[in-house]
């Protein structure tokens with residue numbers, strides 16, 4: 001995505017290279033002079049998250065030591081779901097990531113649809129979360145064209161984002177009440193009567209990881225007579241057998257953005273990110 005953002009902003013690409021040694025260690029080398037320059041460091045931190053995060057920190061540290069001013073552009077921000085303590089004794093890992101970024105010289109963070117806005121408050125430097133929802137709406141309208149659509153949020157946490165999707169699409173919005181067992185990770189959706197009979201249901205979430213949430217939502221609407229379940233998310237991680245799980249739950253269509261590369265990453269968010277970067281002044 002770095003190349004695409006650079007093209008859109010008519011910026012030169014920095015001569016830099018990551019090398020990964022046979023033992024897994026990374027090395028970062030920059031061949032251009034960066035002293036006094038504003039550098040947009042574009043690195044998504046999808047699986048393997050720790051590796052990609054470390055590379056981001058390594059590059060930021062080195063470039064800032066060389067005198068660059070770093071804006072980290074992190075389309076998918078790993079650890080964003082660990083933004084508070086859910087169970088006693090748990091660490092707030094996103095707070096630690098914020099601390100590491102600052103120590104590595106990051107001055108500003110631009111990400112895409114962070115899991116929750118509260119997460120941004122853990123950073124002690126300016127942060128911004130770009131919304132991919134308008135791009136997803138446009139893609140679904142033009143390429144999926146659901147019949148008599150209803151837009152559903154699987155849980156309360158993501159309801160604002162999903163409601164925005166429904167409003168932009170001009171479709172009714174419904175809310176499910178999902179709960180996750182914090183120890184086993186098992187997802188359940190509370191029973192409720194939903195007006196979905198004969199309709200195409202668009203399930204909108206920020207992340208699909210194991211597929212458990214989308215599966216529970218899809219099973220619920222299909223059992224109440226929905227015509228089709230469509231899963232839309234910003235960050236498609238699809239870990240393990242997530243895609244099989246979705247298929248078994250009768251999810252016919254999956255749409256996500258290119259914050260995480262993959263088979264379903266059809267929606268390009270580089271325009272939305274570049275538009276935001278244009279508004280940033282030094």
Ligand code: R5P
Nearest residue numbers: 205207208209210211212213
């Ligand atoms: C959780 O609150 C998030 O918004 C997603 O619903 C969740 O991360 C999806 O994960 P999974 O696909 O593993 O259920």
